Amino acid sequence: MRKFGASGNKGIDIAGKVGEPVKAAAAGKVVYAGSGLRSYGRMIIVRHSNNYLTAYAYNEKLFVKEGDSVKQGTMIADMGTAPGGSVALHFEVRKAGAAVDPVPLLGAGG
DSSP states (O other), X not given: OBOTTGGGOXXXXXXXXXXXXXXXXXXXXXXXXXXXXXXXXXXXXXEOTTSEEEEEEEEEEEOOOTTOEEOTTOEEXXXXXXXXXXXXXXXXXXXXXXXXXXXXXXXXXX
């Protein structure tokens, strides 16, 4: 796992296997689902009611589209391959637009 802040990382990279389920960290609305952001691959961004956004990048396959509402734990994508060739989920949390370390927010349940 690549940590928050390492080499300018605005999130964390979580290792896994291609096709492993990617689940929404909290309930919210999908505000972006696509591959238009350079170096993020197929990406999903979910807006949450408390001024937070979560982003999920390097996905193999997306299961939600913009405008969809998701619940915490909803499977939103399949894990894919990062630009360097390793299998990973790039996960970011933003509060009022600023990147914050997701690890303390994930809690024991991850």
